Amino acid sequence: MQKSSFLICLLLIGHALCAQGLLPKKLEGRVYSADGDVAATHVLNITENKAAITDIDGFFSITAKLNDTIVFSAIQYKKKELVVTLSMLESKFLLVPLEEAVNELDEVVVMPYNLTGDMTRDADRLQTDAVVTASTLGLPNAYAKMPTQSERMLMTATDPRSVDFIFNAISGRTKRLKRLVGVEKKYERTQRVRAFYPDSVIVTDLKIPEEKIDDFMYFCEVDSKFQAAVKTKDRLKIWEHMKKRSVAYRRNYELE
Numbered sequence: 001m002q003k004s005s006f007l008i009c010l011l012l013i014g015h016a017l018c019a020q021g022l023l024p025k026k027l028e029g030r031v032y033s034a035d036g037d038v039a040a041t042h043v044l045n046i047t048e049n050k051a052a053i054t055d056i057d058g059f060f061s062i063t064a065k066l067n068d069t070i071v072f073s074a075i076q077y078k079k080k081e082l083v084v085t086l087s088m089l090e091s092k093f094l095l096v097p098l099e100e101a102v103n104e105l106d107e108v109v110v111m112p113y114n115l116t117g118d119m120t121r122d123a124d125r126l127q128t129d130a131v132v133t134a135s136t137l138g139l140p141n142a143y144a145k146m147p148t149q150s151e152r153m154l155m156t157a158t159d160p161r162s163v164d165f166i167f168n169a170i171s172g173r174t175k176r177l178k179r180l181v182g183v184e185k186k187y188e189r190t191q192r193v194r195a196f197y198p199d200s201v202i203v204t205d206l207k208i209p210e211e212k213i214d215d216f217m218y219f220c221e222v223d224s225k226f227q228a229a230v231k232t233k234d235r236l237k238i239w240e241h242m243k244k245r246s247v248a249y250r251r252n253y254e255l256e
Contacts, residue, residue: 024048024063027084029094031058031072038098041074065089077101085253087219093179097191097214189230190221196235197242206246209255220245 031038031054038058044051047068054060064070064084072080077098088094158174194217202208208216220226220242229241249255 024065025089026061027064027070027088027094028061028092029059029096030054031060031096031098033077033098033100035100037076038074041072041077041098044071044073045069046071072096072098074098075101082215085215085219087222088215091218091222189227190217193217193230193238197239202242206243207250207255208246212253212255216246216249219249 031041039056041054043060043062045062045064045068050063052060052062066084068084070082078101199210202213203210226241229238
């Protein structure tokens with residue numbers, strides 16, 4: 001009887017530690033960028049000295065616990081650091097945007113075009129060809145949005161003409177792809193919302209540290225009420241909801 005009670009106590013303690021993020025947990029997610037080349041991105045848990053690498057599509061899996069620092073690093077992208085939060089540990093899937101690293105030159109000299117630096121005068125001196133695009137040529141679907149890789153994979157998986165159509169449904173691959181597409185669309189919508197408000201306003205008005213803005217937007221994203229506010233496209237209503245979430249965020253992470 002005592003042995004059974006001891007085992008039950010251990011299970012309860014383990015459950016409590018997991019709920020508080022004190023025990024390591026596998027984090028799964030995907031990195032992405034504008035150019036789409038995210039294969040072989042290094043994923044490092046510098047707190048626990050653990051490392052992983054993304055596959056050709058940017059998917060990764062790494063063990064972490066609360067407050068661990070995860071670093072995403074690749075030659076063509078700026079290094080990105082994330083501190084593991086409870087919301088990240090509770091999430092089933094993380095999406096991590098990477099920003100392209102641009103090497104800037106101290107000075108650029110343009111020759112031999114005899115430029116003066118006056119845009120109005122230099123515009124007349126330069127001979128430029130007309131820009132040729134699908135829209136300027138009047139081609140059909142010129143303004144159509146290209147599907148993402150996940151959306152293309154889902155279209156292929158759900159095509160009845162595909163030999164793997166039935167297998168995809170039975171194996172759960174179709175369901176996983178639908179979930180991934182849904183996550184990507186939700187995160188894309190949240191990123192558009194962030195573009196509405198300058199980082200400086202989020203820092204001063206919501207009292208969110210600049211390095212925590214990505215995490216705060218993710219904190220908002222997982223709230224169904226925030227998603228409902230985003231669907232209204234009412235920027236004032238969205239902002240009011242962000243203000244409420246900022247109070248909860250600062251309290252949860254002791255930023256007051």
